[in-house]
Amino acid sequence: MMSEFCVGDVYFRTVGAEESGWRLDLFLAYHFPEFSRTIIRNSITNGGVCIDPDSNKTTAGKPAFRLKENQIVRFTIPESPREMPQAEPIPIEILYEDDDIVVVNKPTDMVVHPSRGHWSGTLVAALAYHFGGKLSTTRGPARPGIVHRLDRDTSGVILIAKNDVIHAKLAALFEDRKIHKEYFAIVLGKPHLDRDVVDAPIGLHPKIRERMRVAPPTDTDAKEAITFYEVIKRYEKFTTIRCLPKTGRTHQIRVHLAHTGYPVLCDKMYSGRKSISQEELTGKKIIALTEENTTGTIILNRQALHAHKLIFDHPLTGKKMEIAAPIPPDIQAVIDCLESREGQK
Numbered sequence: 001m002m003s004e005f006c007v008g009d010v011y012f013r014t015v016g017a018e019e020s021g022w023r024l025d026l027f028l029a030y031h032f033p034e035f036s037r038t039i040i041r042n043s044i045t046n047g048g049v050c051i052d053p054d055s056n057k058t059t060a061g062k063p064a065f066r067l068k069e070n071q072i073v074r075f076t077i078p079e080s081p082r083e084m085p086q087a088e089p090i091p092i093e094i095l096y097e098d099d100d101i102v103v104v105n106k107p108t109d110m111v112v113h114p115s116r117g118h119w120s121g122t123l124v125a126a127l128a129y130h131f132g133g134k135l136s137t138t139r140g141p142a143r144p145g146i147v148h149r150l151d152r153d154t155s156g157v158i159l160i161a162k163n164d165v166i167h168a169k170l171a172a173l174f175e176d177r178k179i180h181k182e183y184f185a186i187v188l189g190k191p192h193l194d195r196d197v198v199d200a201p202i203g204l205h206p207k208i209r210e211r212m213r214v215a216p217p218t219d220t221d222a223k224e225a226i227t228f229y230e231v232i233k234r235y236e237k238f239t240t241i242r243c244l245p246k247t248g249r250t251h252q253i254r255v256h257l258a259h260t261g262y263p264v265l266c267d268k269m270y271s272g273r274k275s276i277s278q279e280e281l282t283g284k285k286i287i288a289l290t291e292e293n294t295t296g297t298i299i300l301n302r303q304a305l306h307a308h309k310l311i312f313d314h315p316l317t318g319k320k321m322e323i324a325a326p327i328p329p330d331i332q333a334v335i336d337c338l339e340s341r342e343g344q345k
Contacts, residue, residue: 011140015071022221024049025063026204028075030250037209048076077140087128088120095157096323100316101170102131102145102160105325108302112149112158127160135160136167147171151251156183156307156325169315174248180311183243183253184232184327186304186334187262188271190239195230198256202249211269212251214259225249227256235338236283238265242308253305265334267303275301281337299333306331 013031015022028040028049035043041063043049051071067073093105104123106112112123127135127145135145138161145160147170159179161167173179203215203222215222226246233240239262243253254270257263263271277296279285285296309324327335 011075011077013073013075015067015069015073017069018224019067020069022067023063024051024065024067024073026221027067027073029204032075033250043076050074086125087132088125089129090121090126092123092126092130093325095325096321100162100166101314102127102162103310103323104158104160106150106155106158106307108153108155108328108330111152112143112146123158131162135162136164138164138167138171148174148248150307151254151303151305153302154305154307155328155331157310157323158307159310159312166315173312173315177246178312180309181245181248181307182309182311183245184306184308184331185241185243185253185257186265186331187239187241187257188265189237189262190234191229191231191241191260191262193231195228196260198227198229198260199225200256200259201225202252202255212249212255214255223247223249225252225256227253229257235342238338240335254303265304266300267305271303276334278333278337281334282341299337300330302330304331304334 011032015027019027024044025037025041028044029035029037032040044063044065051065051067051073093107094102095105096103104127106123110121110123110126124143124146131145136147137144139146145162145167147159147161147167150156150158159170161170170179200214201219201222202212202225203219205211205213224247228244228246230242230244231239232242241257243257245252249255251270254264254267258267258270265271266274266276268274275298277285278299279296281299306328307325308327309322311320311322313319314321
């Protein structure tokens with residue numbers, strides 16, 4: 001069963017087993033983050049959403065409506081007060097391309113698709129410029145070719161579909177967890193274990209819209225989330241690690257690592273600071289891990305998280321694909337500082 005497809009501006013999405021019991025408004029907010037909760041609630045109360053549209057049994061007029069597994073949610077995209085973003089001549093690094101897929105190394109400080117406050121400079125705008133109409137349309141005009149996404153300040157490998165058939169096959173691979181994702185991160189502190197699994201459900205933060213959290217047992221809307229991590233190297237106050245998420249929840253790695261007590265370096269939302277200086281990293285200045293640096297040479301001003309590698313079977317040929325994006329210069333600069341300090345001991 002297809003989990004999602006669209007016809008024009010109307011999306012149809014099937015409720016998964018783990019989404020059974022979710023509130024309708026939270027279900028839509030999770031799958032359509034480009035719309036505010038206010039817009040979604042208004043769409044529901046104004047008749048823009050219904051359940052099992054091919055039957056006469058259920059309509060949805062309440063944001064708190066509780067969903068059941070295999071129900072189909074029909075969501076008519078609200079009319080936007082802005083035009084859809086235009087193609088923009090933004091340079092992109094292509095790691096791999098054939099007739100069916102493109103693999104791009106997404107830079108930091110770039111959102112994947114248009115959202116509130118980010119109507120230009122997106123990966124979608126760059127893809128539209130470089131590939132025109134040669135991308136899948138499964139997810140509508142706002143997200144041509146987009147199968148999955150990365151956070152704005154997470155760099156690295158992202159997979160793009162060139163046609164709707166390939167898009168469906170890739171989506172199925174992601175849903176069946178047959179695409180191996182490997183991330184590189186630098187975290188604050190030194191984990192005691194060389195490797196561990198974080199198995200903790202993730203849900204929406206009750207007060208901060210943009211934030212997620214490891215959910216308490218009472219949060220029935222939370223989703224299963226599993227992350228395996230492995231230590232690469234420990235430094236005096238930092239550690240480089242490899243993360244292998246088994247699920248794909250919003251902010252999953254960032255939330256899970258913060259939950260363990262070792263948040264991603266310079267993750268403002270979950271670690272308490274957004275930048276770090278060369279002087280702090282090399283030991284020339286006393287570091288306050290939870291306070292913002294005000295002096296020195298800023299060497300990193302975004303979360304030290306990079307989508308390093310994807311491994312999957314090509315959806316058409318079946319050939320095993322292993323595509324990696326090199327560690328970006330800003331994260332490499334942090335590593336170089338840490339190594340330099342190690343060499344001075």
